[in-house]
Amino acid sequence: MNKLYKNADDAVKDIQDGQILMLGGFGLCGIPENCITALVKKAVKNLTCISNNAGVDDFGIGLMLQQKQVKKMIASYVGENAEFERQLLSGELEVELIPQGTLATRCMATGYGMPAIFTPAGVGTEVAVGKEVRNFNGKDYLMEYAFDADYAIVKAWKGDKQGNLIYKDTARNFNPLMAMAGKITIAEVEELVEDGELDPNFIHTPGVYVHRIFKGENYEKRIEQKTIRKS
Amino acid sequence: MALNKFQIAQRIAKELQDGFYVNLGIGIPTLVANYIPLGIDVVLQSENGLLGMGPFPIEGEESADLINAGKQTITTLPASSIFDSAMSFGMIRSGKINLTVLGAMEVSEHGDIANWKIPGKMVKGMGGAMDLVASAKNIIVAMMHTNPAGESKLLKKCSLPLTGTNCVKKIVTDIAVVEITASGFKLLERAPGVSVEEIMSKTAANLIVEGSIPEMKF
Numbered sequence: 001m002n003k004l005y006k007n008a009d010d011a012v013k014d015i016q017d018g019q020i021l022m023l024g025g026f027g028l029c030g031i032p033e034n035c036i037t038a039l040v041k042k043a044v045k046n047l048t049c050i051s052n053n054a055g056v057d058d059f060g061i062g063l064m065l066q067q068k069q070v071k072k073m074i075a076s077y078v079g080e081n082a083e084f085e086r087q088l089l090s091g092e093l094e095v096e097l098i099p100q101g102t103l104a105t106r107c108m109a110t111g112y113g114m115p116a117i118f119t120p121a122g123v124g125t126e127v128a129v130g131k132e133v134r135n136f137n138g139k140d141y142l143m144e145y146a147f148d149a150d151y152a153i154v155k156a157w158k159g160d161k162q163g164n165l166i167y168k169d170t171a172r173n174f175n176p177l178m179a180m181a182g183k184i185t186i187a188e189v190e191e192l193v194e195d196g197e198l199d200p201n202f203i204h205t206p207g208v209y210v211h212r213i214f215k216g217e218n219y220e221k222r223i224e225q226k227t228i229r230k231s
Numbered sequence: 232m233a234l235n236k237f238q239i240a241q242r243i244a245k246e247l248q249d250g251f252y253v254n255l256g257i258g259i260p261t262l263v264a265n266y267i268p269l270g271i272d273v274v275l276q277s278e279n280g281l282l283g284m285g286p287f288p289i290e291g292e293e294s295a296d297l298i299n300a301g302k303q304t305i306t307t308l309p310a311s312s313i314f315d316s317a318m319s320f321g322m323i324r325s326g327k328i329n330l331t332v333l334g335a336m337e338v339s340e341h342g343d344i345a346n347w348k349i350p351g352k353m354v355k356g357m358g359g360a361m362d363l364v365a366s367a368k369n370i371i372v373a374m375m376h377t378n379p380a381g382e383s384k385l386l387k388k389c390s391l392p393l394t395g396t397n398c399v400k401k402i403v404t405d406i407a408v409v410e411i412t413a414s415g416f417k418l419l420e421r422a423p424g425v426s427v428e429e430i431m432s433k434t435a436a437n438l439i440v441e442g443s444i445p446e447m448k449f
Contacts, residue, residue: 026300026302029279029302079356100320100357104315123365170296172314175315224298225304
């Protein structure tokens with residue numbers, strides 16, 4: 001079993017135009033920087049991207065939007081990106097906005113082998129249009145389908161050659177959920193360690209979910225809103 | 232005198248009870264954290280995956296890996312915990328979070344809330360708001376009583392696309408504390424120096440007023 005890839009270019013080399021990608025991260029926190037750079041370089045187009053946010057103008061998925069590589073964006077919040085807004089208003093970009101918990105749980109369902117979930121989020125709103133509503137114990141729930149993505153691309157803090165992953169702080173967010181949900185899951189890690197170095201009791205993503213792993217380089221880890229207190 | 236946003240946050244903080252797990256939305260709700268009463272132990276949840284949110288870091292100790300749902304750098308506290316986004320909304324959906332405070336553009340007398348979309352304008356998305364309002368047991372809205380054009384944000388029926396239905400329990404505005412009852416809006420308190428008549432004139436729905444209405448205390 002060899003899951004080890006040389007670098008991001010190597011790990012994304014077979015991603016094709018028109019495929020569906022999941023990208024981990026919340027805002028710019030925990031995003032797969034190396035793979036995004038490689039996808040921009042590779043210039044694949046007409047992608048459907050599932051990610052909580054769409055980056056900012058010059059970082060994260062924003063870099064792929066600039067190159068017009070994204071046909072459809074599935075996200076919960078896209079507020080920080082002027083190029084995104086331009087493409088959306090001009091009709092170049094298709095956008096599906098879904099509640100954040102629904103997004104997370106649809107990833108989880110895929111990884112848990114469940115075809116759909118029921119959630120109260122969006123009942124009675126335009127999110128419910130065209131969806132099956134089921135009443136359980138007197139409360140209405142929407143049926144939402146598990147995702148079906150060609151690739152899940154995630155970023156972890158530490159990983160081993162088996163693909164076991166550990167995330168750092170709130171950079172965990174959607175990463176372990178998407179890692180479970182890709183037909184092929186690519187993990188970039190800040191630290192690649194030898195098998196046996198990670199304590200099995202503290203693994204967040206078991207290696208069975210991860211197909212490719214590589215050590216990322218030159219992480220910028222940009223902060224979207226630096227807020228500090230005086231003392 | 233109408234309250235400023237800090238005073239609205241201060242009034243909402245009085246709703247906190249010892250042992251509450253609380254989710255604070257972006258804007259005025261975030262400020263509530265500054266007014267947690269002494270002797271009251273509350274745990275703040277940030278829906279990107281943190282329970283036990285601490286204050287902003289001091290210069291030099293900020294980390295790109297540690298942010299809140301508003302994408303601001305924050306810190307953890309002793310006994311904080313970190314989890315993925317599905318578990319985060321799992322604890323929201325299953326009713327473990329005792330109180331949610333969020334902002335709104337409109338609230339109806341039935342407790343419907345609209346706070347995510349203005350048709351014809353750029354749509355930023357609902358983020359976690361729809362999950363929160365669909366599940367939280369106790370939802371308090373923090374907002375100005377009227378919009379910048381002077382129109383009431385408390386309405387018989389929301390005109391904007393809804394975030395959730397029949398969910399808001401209480402509204403704290405710059406001039407009033409209003410409860411949402413089965414019969415509609417009920418005035419509980421008024422801002423110091425603001426008359427019941429003024430509140431009624433700025434509320435575009437029936438406002439139940441029973442007896443004399445006390446001024447807010449801080």
